[in-house]
Amino acid sequence: MSLSSTPLTPEIVSHEGNSMVLSMGPQHPSTHGVLQIMLEIEGESVIKAEPEIGYLHTGIEKNMENLFWSHGQTNAERMDYLAPSSNALCYVLGVEQLLGITDRIPERAKHIRVLNVELTRIASHCVWLGTHGIDLGAISVFFYCFDLRENILDLQEAAGGARMHPNYLRVGGVNGDLPGGYLERVDALIAKFPGRLKELRGLLQANPIFQDRTIDVGILSVEEAVAWSVTGPALRGSGVAYDVRKAFPYSGYDQYEFNVPTRTEGDAYARFLVRLDEMEESIKIIAQAREKLRTPGPFAIDDPKIFPPPKETIALSMEALIHHFKIVSEGFRVPPGDVYQAVEGPRGELGYYLVSNGENRPYRVRTRPPSLYNLQALKGMAPGNLIADLVVMIGSLDPVFGEVDR
Amino acid sequence: MPSTQTPPIAGTAIDPPGVRRAIDDAVIEVVDPKALHARLEALRAEGYTMLLDLGAVDYLERVPRFEVVYHLLKMPVAAATLAQVGTPARLRVRCGLNEGEHLPTVSDLWKSADWAEREVFDLFGILFDGHPDLRRIQMPHDWEGHPLRKDYPLRGPARERSPRPAFGLKSNVQAGTPPTGRTLEALQEQIRTAQESADRPKAERKGFTGGEST
Numbered sequence A: 001m002s003l004s005s006t007p008l009t010p011e012i013v014s015h016e017g018n019s020m021v022l023s024m025g026p027q028h029p030s031t032h033g034v035l036q037i038m039l040e041i042e043g044e045s046v047i048k049a050e051p052e053i054g055y056l057h058t059g060i061e062k063n064m065e066n067l068f069w070s071h072g073q074t075n076a077e078r079m080d081y082l083a084p085s086s087n088a089l090c091y092v093l094g095v096e097q098l099l100g101i102t103d104r105i106p107e108r109a110k111h112i113r114v115l116n117v118e119l120t121r122i123a124s125h126c127v128w129l130g131t132h133g134i135d136l137g138a139i140s141v142f143f144y145c146f147d148l149r150e151n152i153l154d155l156q157e158a159a160g161g162a163r164m165h166p167n168y169l170r171v172g173g174v175n176g177d178l179p180g181g182y183l184e185r186v187d188a189l190i191a192k193f194p195g196r197l198k199e200l201r202g203l204l205q206a207n208p209i210f211q212d213r214t215i216d217v218g219i220l221s222v223e224e225a226v227a228w229s230v231t232g233p234a235l236r237g238s239g240v241a242y243d244v245r246k247a248f249p250y251s252g253y254d255q256y257e258f259n260v261p262t263r264t265e266g267d268a269y270a271r272f273l274v275r276l277d278e279m280e281e282s283i284k285i286i287a288q289a290r291e292k293l294r295t296p297g298p299f300a301i302d303d304p305k306i307f308p309p310p311k312e313t314i315a316l317s318m319e320a321l322i323h324h325f326k327i328v329s330e331g332f333r334v335p336p337g338d339v340y341q342a343v344e345g346p347r348g349e350l351g352y353y354l355v356s357n358g359e360n361r362p363y364r365v366r367t368r369p370p371s372l373y374n375l376q377a378l379k380g381m382a383p384g385n386l387i388a389d390l391v392v393m394i395g396s397l398d399p400v401f402g403e404v405d406r
Numbered sequence B: 001m002p003s004t005q006t007p008p009i010a011g012t013a014i015d016p017p018g019v020r021r022a023i024d025d026a027v028i029e030v031v032d033p034k035a036l037h038a039r040l041e042a043l044r045a046e047g048y049t050m051l052l053d054l055g056a057v058d059y060l061e062r063v064p065r066f067e068v069v070y071h072l073l074k075m076p077v078a079a080a081t082l083a084q085v086g087t088p089a090r091l092r093v094r095c096g097l098n099e100g101e102h103l104p105t106v107s108d109l110w111k112s113a114d115w116a117e118r119e120v121f122d123l124f125g126i127l128f129d130g131h132p133d134l135r136r137i138q139m140p141h142d143w144e145g146h147p148l149r150k151d152y153p154l155r156g157p158a159r160e161r162s163p164r165p166a167f168g169l170k171s172n173v174q175a176g177t178p179p180t181g182r183t184l185e186a187l188q189e190q191i192r193t194a195q196e197s198a199d200r201p202k203a204e205r206k207g208f209t210g211g212e213s214t
Helices: A060-065 A069-076 A084-099 A107-135 A139-160 A182-204 A208-214 A222-227 A268-292 A311-315 A318-330 A370-376 A387-397 A401-405 B033-046 B113-124 B157-161 B168-175 B184-199
Strands: A014-016 A019-024 A036-042 A045-052 A337-345 A348-356 A364-368 B027-030 B050-058 B066-074 B089-097 B102-104 B127-129
Touching: A036 A387, A045 A387, A060 A069, A060 A364, A069 A084, A084 A107, A084 A337, A084 A348, A107 A139, A107 A182, A107 A268, A107 A387, A139 A182, A182 A268, A208 A268, A208 A387, A268 A387, A311 A318, A348 A370, A348 B050, A348 B066, A364 B050, A370 A387, A370 A401, A370 B113, B033 B066, B033 B089, B033 B102, B050 B113, B089 B102, B113 B127
Parallel strands: B027 B089, B102 B127
Antiparallel strands: A014 A019, A019 A036, A036 A045, A337 A348, A348 A364, B050 B066, B066 B089
């Protein structure tokens, strides 16, 4: 491969005429991770911006090929670490399609999944809003956001056992039923949320400094957004009402009432408003899921070949012990085939292309990371703008580098 | 209830996507590498405005060995309402190619193909003719090999060749077979040296150059 020896970048800084090449990152506070941008600048304005990624490449896809199907969601959660359950849901739904058990997932499991995914969406948007505010000098927003996120992380910990990567969603259902008092804590969050969102809006939405920094900055036209395959809030901020939850309903989303907020301006402020509105819609979905979860029921599929039987039965039943042992020691086999499963993650369409050759390990797991494609649009957005506005653009695209680099 | 555990009749499949077409998550189309660009151009004109993803799979034992998969979405460009978006059609274009064969780039049709093709080149070594900037994207620029190929070892070629030191050491010493070349005596010697070094005052330690202490 002769091309593999092509040097990565020109010299770090070079002059030519009035323009100059400057490396921004990979260590830079406002790049939200290890992002390097090679900038060609003339004075303060950007002529060309070329993001360099890969500093966080950990080979998750390769790792997943070498682990059981039942281990996949643990790794998937590490990609977009701000919205772990979204990744897990997408992977789990894909495997269920390959197994052909999508119709046999209990309703309660579906609603628990929806509840979890919408909680992580709010938590993820909280991190985005907090860091976006810090980029623009609004420090206090960060604390309000992280306080709200902390409540959600506590809920994740209660359900799955871990704050950041709960590993709660499993193939066939969820790991266990919701613990006692969980739904009451969700109620408390639902009650707290409107006031907190009002405070967040009060801090930024009408703030003249924030508006000056974001309105008409980083404009992404509809055509550009579609050409760069931008999805999620960034696409809806440009006026396209594409939401996977509505276009291809999964996990019972067709039973929920919610709107898909869109804006037509396509600037950083529009994306900001879309995300705030989305948080409101998410809390509406959470309230509906909470109502649906009043009725008890099974939380996982009744198939001991796929989902291990309850731990209590192991001491009483030989079959349960064998099933448990088989699933832990060699996982389950998945019939051969390929499938593309997509969900609406906090950043856009999150997709998994799964290939099984009939073994107990995936043959190939290809992720469609929304952040990768959203970030790529920076190449089209940045030229002609100021370096200071570049920071706003990165913040408004909300990339997560665990997912961009994988 | 039939068990989902039943292994496939022919054991494991060498060509998994060819075995089963029952999952209707998308329309599937198989295209020859030579006809690929023209077909995708036609599809784009037909209304497949978005190239959602582009990825590759390495079917090591199959001919053709590689497969590049394009995920397309048929959506009107300025669909401002949910009704206008509706349920857009999904299309999966699969293109098989052998080792050494090239594919035409589609970054002239969809800008988003730029990084996706770079990633396929980086991790699988598939070349795209006409790509404006085909270089590694995830791995370091001087990396050798293409990690997502099936014949690429999980821990990388360099570490695969070297013995595993950390876990093997203790049990190997007990079994008396040190494949790492380290005997029990050598290990004890190392521990003794480390302990002596720790017992000595700081300034006497080997490699300590002195200077102000903080």
